[in-house]
Amino acid sequence: MWEYSPALETPGSIGIDSRHELFIGGRWCAPRSGCYFDTESPSREEKLSEISLGGAIDVDDAVRAARFAYDKYWRPMRGRERAKILFRVASAIQEKAHELAVVESMNGGKPVRESRDVDLPLTAAHFFYHAGWADKLDYAFHGRTPRSIGVAALLVPWNVPLLAAARKLGPALACGNTVVLKPAKSTALTALRLARILEETDVPPGLVNVVTGGEETGAALAAHPGVDKVSFTGGAEAGKRLAKALAGTKKRLSVELGGKASNIVFGDAPIDQAVDGILGGTSFSRLLVEESVHDQVVSKLRRRMDSLRVGDPLDKNTDVGAIHSRARLDELRALVADGEASGAVRYASPCALPAKGYWFPPTLFTNVGPTSRLAREEIFGPVLSILTFRTPDEAIEMANHTMDGLSAGVWTDKGAKALWMAQRLRAGIVWANAARKFDPSVPFGGYKESGFGREGGRQGLHDYVELCG
């Protein structure tokens, strides 16, 4: 039997500092509390580094540094000068793409194939795209004149750490704001590396400040009176708490809270390509399949699932990496147990899992009830729930019958049917015969509990400007 030999990216040559300080006002500062926490590699269950636990005083320092940079450098600067700086950052990210991808995979557990081929190219693309807007903002708002807002607090999640930061940094900076970035507690390493890149590219000090820490750090940042704008991507509960805390203040808020994506597969779909699309990412989510092709689709999914290579995220041939943390793995297990208890039928790929680290085999569930947690809750892991429908109307009803609406995919050979579906789906983005296609020029954001505000495109600029005149 022919097997691939491991083809590992070598972390040794990249080097991760044993301790990371806060990046405030262009300098690396120890947290005032002196407290640090460990960040680990979920695939090896090893400590990677110590990270500063930013407290209220550190947040205050960072916001002041951002305000100073806003007043002194960034607001008075011509758009075309800001553009030059953003272009420089974009190029530097491209140059360092390899090490950023490797660190992203070490810290987050996602396969390097994905961080290298998806996350990093998109991260650089967001900077390039928004650099292009920096000197053309006067033409972006139908004749109205935009003004920058001030200091923006950017809170980003753990699932796409660097890309989520870039989605916010691009428009925030292009529109003339300065920033305090708070990465997720468990995956802060790439944001800190980005800070180092900013330092090396000579961006004005204080333009971007990085404060690491937990949810309290984020809450302190959002609540800081010097912050004019808060952009949050993350869990629904934390998002709601944030919205409540900011209610009645003059701060602008935009939130993206994720969502349970549906892939809708019709009988006339290119089924092999649909299967590729459904199983292509790190989270499989939910499949609505026309009843007439259910068995065929399930059999193809199983075959393909068995061929997925699960293992070391740093192996270039890995398709499915580690689960992001112990807590996420426990959550996933509970959800799966709950699904089995509710009568769903489980199939797991017979792949071997590494002994150390947090792993879950690619799994699919058939016979899933539309109200079960498996069908409704966003799942961060290689687990697919399959439900059936009979007519397009029924598919719409099932897909829209959720609390959220971030994205959906429609698989059919009929263009008219895909458009008909897209008009009726309550989702921020609808893909036709494709999955997880992102581009900085396309606004991204959700309906309902998936949040409000858009990132990317001309629409994404709105959240970072004040319109006057």
Add this chain to the structure above:
Amino acid sequence: MDQVGIDERVRALGKRSIKREGKSVALKLAVSMMDLTTLEGKDTPASVRALCSRAHAPLYSDPSVGPCAAVCVYPNRVPTAKRALSASPVRVASVAMAFPSGQSPLPGKLEEVRQAIDLGADEIDMVIDRGAMLAGDYGRVFDEIAATKEVCGARTLKVILETGELGSYDTVRRASDIALGAGADFIKTSTGKVSPSATPAVTLVMLQAIVDYYEETGRRVGIKAAGGVRTAKDALSYLVLVKETAGDAWLEPAFFRFGASALLGDVLMQLEKERTGAYAASEDV
């Protein structure tokens, strides 16, 4: 068939990194799957004999490499090849059915198949009538393949779709389904006379048809990628495609072949490099 999705899948699989032991094993496998091919008007008995000896023992310095699966020649060169390989497991394949165009009357084409078999061919590589395929005359395409299979009997029949002339993945898929249903033992991408010949994308489409047919009927049909596979790196990417689309069961000469002439040289050079750590001069292999 969704063209964008197919191309994307092929690109993703093209990024597999095959190194070290995995690479040596795969390259040896590739040698054992090769149909060494010469289809020139200038082929002579001597040139065919040379090809046969190369197919039988590809690498003097390492007898664990090879033999190849078959040699593929025109019908007139079959007796020479048969004699040269009388003591060898290497099979002799003959092209037939008015290769490469297929545009001749059926009785004459079938007679050609019969004669190739009488001359000793173990395998027949037939071409389909692409004119009929593109005109939508699917019944005729099916009947010609079925009639050829009847003449071949137990001998291996490979059906060349000539995907470079079919114009879309949908037509490639339809032609694959027709050939599978009509009794092909292998479906083969190309004659090597038309550009483009084999591509990973059409191979993927054909593999998916083969897998669907297997799931439906339980009959395992093989696939041959012919023409355009020139380097060891190309060969590895095809093996990845087969492994991850059809599965390990297809990774043997009974179910996967390369039709090539230049490929062997590069594969042997890479194998020697893996073994000795240095590239040999090309005339040594």
